[in-house]
Amino acid sequence: MSKKKIVLAEDNTTLSLLLKFRLEKDGYELFMATDGKEAVELIENQIPDLILTDVMMPFISGLEVISHVRNKLELKTPIIVFSSAGQEEMVLKAFNLGANDFMGKPFSPNELVIRVKRLLNM
Structure with a gap:
């Protein structure tokens, strides 16, 4: 069985490497x-x-990434969005654009793995 592929979009290098290692x-x-x-x-x-995408990123935001995936590419790929606490409006926008799940930062990498498994084994 081939490995499941995950794109991780995160501008915090430390968090990226931690999640990469864990996943x-x-x-x-x-x-x-x-x-x-x-x-x-x-x-x-x-x-x-x-x-997996952060909401706040350089050049193109996580919300624009979701919109691109759902509207231009027309992919049904599951999307988990990360965002710093207190950004309820962003979370609602993310879900409206087609995100499947949301995690507020900081979050547990172990919890992320559980959510990833749940979305990929549907």
Whole structure:
């Protein structure tokens, strides 16, 4: 069975590397983007099984990434969005655009892995 591919769009390098390490340990193949523009390119080239994106990123926001995936690419790929606490409006926008799940920062990498497994094993 081939590894499930995940695109991780996160501009915080420390968090990115932590999540990459944790998810690869569970057998996922990760593709890293440090901004929304890179994320869109990776999504178009890799057609991942899951997308993890921060809301606030350079160039293209996480919300624009969701919109691109759902409206331009017309993909049903599950999307988990991260955002710093206190951004309820962003969370609602993310869900309205087609996000499947949301996690407020800071969050537990172990909880993320559980949510990833739940979305990929539906």
